[in-house]
Amino acid sequence: MQDELQALDKTCTWDLVDLPAGKPLVGCKWVYKIKTQSDGSVERYKARLVVKGFTQEYGIDYEETFAPVSCPTSIHSLITFAAAKRWKLFHMDVKNDFLNGIHDLKQFLSHKFEMKNLGVLTYFLGFEVTSSDDGYLLSQTKYASNLISKAGVTDSETGSTPLEPNV
Secondary structure, X not given: OHHHHHHHHHOOOOOXXXXXXXXXXXXXEEEEEEEEOOOOOEEEEEEEEEEOHHHOOEOOOEOOOOOOOOXXXXXXXXXXXXXXXXXXXXXXXXXXXXXXXXXXXXXXXXXXXXXXXXXXXXXXXXXXXXXXOOEEEEEOHHHHHHHHHHHOOOOOOOOOOOOOOOO
């Protein structure tokens, strides 16, 4: 939690001010998440302070919203392109999700954002990524295992599938 507060302070995300008379307070809350590796082991514990935006009214408290997120189709296209070019993929974490306006190269970004090189890409947005001379294999073994556990059928027998795996 201390890291999150320091990051908010470092990036000048907020200023503490007195509440104007007659104005409602928009509260905040802590959201906790356990980040895991592709094998399910704990990578780190994460805390994020979020605003309770559901208490705000459109046109009074805000005019527009924006959330920079990646769509799966874009990710698949990027990995496909990299595989066709036989490029090695690396994983990078841009601290605090300040992704607005990213247009230029890693060198430019390293001066604007605190970044951490996570090494060769092996796990990304719930997908395990395996590279070979033929390209990249995207799988969701961890996701499927979690579904099987949640459904309570981990002791069930497996069956064959008519589909060829890894095609």
